[in-house]
Amino acid sequence: MSVSPTASASPAAAGSRSGPAASSVPPAATGAGGQAPTQVDLLDFARRAAADGELIASLPLDPEGRTWVRLEGPGGSEAWLIGWPPGSGTGWHDHADSVGAFVTAAGELKEYSLAARLPTDGWKTLELTEDVDRERRLSAGQGRAFGHHHVHEVLNESPDRHAISVHAYYPPLPRIRRYSRTGPVLRLEQVERPVDWQ
Secondary structure: OOEEOOOOOOOOOOOOOOOOOOOOOOOOOOOHHHOOOOHHHHHHHHHHHHOOHHHHHOOOOOOOOOEEEEEEOHHHOEEEEEEEOOOOEOOEEEOOOOEEEEEEEEOEEEEEEEOOOOOOOOOOEEEOOOOOEEEEEEEOOOEEEEOOOOOEEEEOOOOOOOEEEEEEEEOOOOOEEEEEEEOOEEEEEEEEOHHHHO
């Protein structure tokens, strides 16, 4: 796994501060058999990176905004090391056609997600049924993988402690859709593409 400096590129779950540079760490593995990485490969990568104490310690933490560095993920995936100050979060979003995984390296993150297959395009507002909400707490060492069009928000709900996590996506993010939510109503607010993060 190696770290690339990112001065202005935004991680998938971003929306706060520019990323700091960091030093190199051991090379990343590719997907099984040299193929495109699977959700399992991405989760394995995120677990190994989250267990790398030197890498985790290299991330400067900002008391007010998220910080991040881009990592070299397996098989050409997009990967990020992200620092979450107390009370920060992503808002509701998905990663469109990319599959992904993330693992908490320090602190605890909470994920709210929807257990529903949403239409991929052609809508602005959806009314969700009452049984689609899921939540999970992910403390240090815990993580999850997810498939295409997974809608979620990730939060550091601690009032006084940073969290750090590792995220990986394949293919590299073609777009991120951001949503607002009021009760059961989910509204598409914005579609971001890589050019928006540069």
